[in-house]
Amino acid sequence: MKPPRIERANTGAGLDEAIRAHQALRLRRMRMGLVSHAVVWLLLVLCSALGMLPWWVTGCYVGATALTQAVFHRIFRLHLNLGFRDPSMTFWQVFAPIPMGLWAAYFVTEPALRPVIPMLVAIPAIYAILALGTRQLLRLAGAFLVGYLLLQLAIWQREPGGFDLAHELIVLLAFIVLMVQLAVVGGFISQLRHQLHERNVDLRRTMARLNEANAELEVLAERDPLTGIYNRRRVLERLEEELERSRRGKLALSVCMLDVDHFKKVNDRHGHQAGDVVLREVATTLAATLRCTDSLGRYGGEEFLLVLPHAPLEGAREKAERVRRAVRSRRGGEDTAVTVSIGVATLRPDDTLDTLVARADAALYEAKTGGRDRVMLEPEAASAG
Numbered sequence: 001m002k003p004p005r006i007e008r009a010n011t012g013a014g015l016d017e018a019i020r021a022h023q024a025l026r027l028r029r030m031r032m033g034l035v036s037h038a039v040v041w042l043l044l045v046l047c048s049a050l051g052m053l054p055w056w057v058t059g060c061y062v063g064a065t066a067l068t069q070a071v072f073h074r075i076f077r078l079h080l081n082l083g084f085r086d087p088s089m090t091f092w093q094v095f096a097p098i099p100m101g102l103w104a105a106y107f108v109t110e111p112a113l114r115p116v117i118p119m120l121v122a123i124p125a126i127y128a129i130l131a132l133g134t135r136q137l138l139r140l141a142g143a144f145l146v147g148y149l150l151l152q153l154a155i156w157q158r159e160p161g162g163f164d165l166a167h168e169l170i171v172l173l174a175f176i177v178l179m180v181q182l183a184v185v186g187g188f189i190s191q192l193r194h195q196l197h198e199r200n201v202d203l204r205r206t207m208a209r210l211n212e213a214n215a216e217l218e219v220l221a222e223r224d225p226l227t228g229i230y231n232r233r234r235v236l237e238r239l240e241e242e243l244e245r246s247r248r249g250k251l252a253l254s255v256c257m258l259d260v261d262h263f264k265k266v267n268d269r270h271g272h273q274a275g276d277v278v279l280r281e282v283a284t285t286l287a288a289t290l291r292c293t294d295s296l297g298r299y300g301g302e303e304f305l306l307v308l309p310h311a312p313l314e315g316a317r318e319k320a321e322r323v324r325r326a327v328r329s330r331r332g333g334e335d336t337a338v339t340v341s342i343g344v345a346t347l348r349p350d351d352t353l354d355t356l357v358a359r360a361d362a363a364l365y366e367a368k369t370g371g372r373d374r375v376m377l378e379p380e381a382a383s384a385g
């Protein structure tokens with residue numbers, strides 16, 4: 001996959017919609033992370049108010065964490081994070097307050113309270129198990145434990161007499177157990193997420209293939225495989241739809257039944273395949289004469305049905321004449337030149353699909369017996385005209 005295109009990093013212009021949505025989500029998550037920071041800030045303020053932590057340490061901690069939050073915010077705003085392997089920068093967001101928390105814990109005067117600050121700054125690691133893999137979580141746990149060990153060493157150096165080794169070891173052990181468990185659970189979750197992602201990708205691929213197959217099926221179901229125009233079932237369906245519409249709106253509707261003249265001769269002289277080519281070319285010629293509301297289908301072997309909505313009998317006759325001339329002047333080889341006979345019928349109030357088609361068929365028969373290469377109107381209309 002191509003990396004996201006960034007035209008102007010400082011405005012986000014040119015960023016894809018999906019990336020934009022992800023960036024907004026990252027900023028929202030970051031703002032939610034502020035709540036965790038605020039809890040630690042409150043605790044430090046309380047410690048300072050109770051005289052267990054110098055005010056300047058609390059001030060430094062609050063200032064430094066607020067500054068790192070502002071830096072992350074700026075990075076997301078400028079979309080600089082998109083160049084990183086993990087654009088959410090989860091590892092660094094979770095890691096950043098840990099050294100500062102450990103440093104602040106060094107100044108806590110009440111020994112029993114010391115582990116509380118590192119514990120609180122490590123809490124965001126719980127959220128990180130949803131995003132990080134085992135290796136990154138172990139790295140995070142390792143960094144925390146090394147930092148905590150260094151903190152204990154520094155305190156032991158400062159006040160060797162007041163250092164309760166057994167107590168500190170138990171606290172350290174508890175941290176190790178907690179952190180390792182977090183890493184293991186996190187690894188398991190990230191594996192599940194990975195599998196889920198893979199399955200989603202598979203599912204999307206299968207859906208795309210299914211859609212393609214469905215589209216092909218639809219075409220197969222309604223198209224004549226030789227000519228590519230509607231098959232008999234579909235063109236009759238279209239006629240039924242147009243019948244309904246014309247009845248409701250009292251609109252004109254005509255149909256033309258076309259038959260290629262002496263088509264048997266083409267087959268006999270040039271073979272069935274040459275006959276197929278002629279049928280395809282005739283279909284293309286007919287299709288080229290259609291309006292977007294007209295429908296054309298292959299009714300039988302060398303028979304075609306043309307549905308002409310909004311066309312009264314006279315209009316349909318003119319259209320049929322144009323069609324007949326178009327087929328006649330089709331550029332086929334000398335021996336494969338063909339003509340068509342056409343029967344035209346128009347909708348009457350008491351018509352069904354069958355009676356309408358039957359009248360067009362009867363008119364076609366008249367055209368055939370009348371000498372072919374001609375257009376005939378339905379019997380009664382022809383005699384009336």
Ligand SMILES: Nc1nc2c(ncn2[C@@H]2O[C@H](COP(=O)(O)OP(=O)(O)OP(=O)(O)O)[C@@H](O)[C@H]2O)c(=O)[nH]1
Pocket residue numbers: 226259260261262263264265267271272273274275276279300301302368372
């Ligand atoms: N090549 C080809 N021929 C077809 C196809 N379907 C039907 N035919 C042929 O079309 C011919 C129709 O012949 P007839 O019904 O005798 O009609 P005609 O020769 O066109 O004569 P008139 O309709 O009376 O002008 C037959 O030879 C069929 O085999 C097709 O899909 N491909």
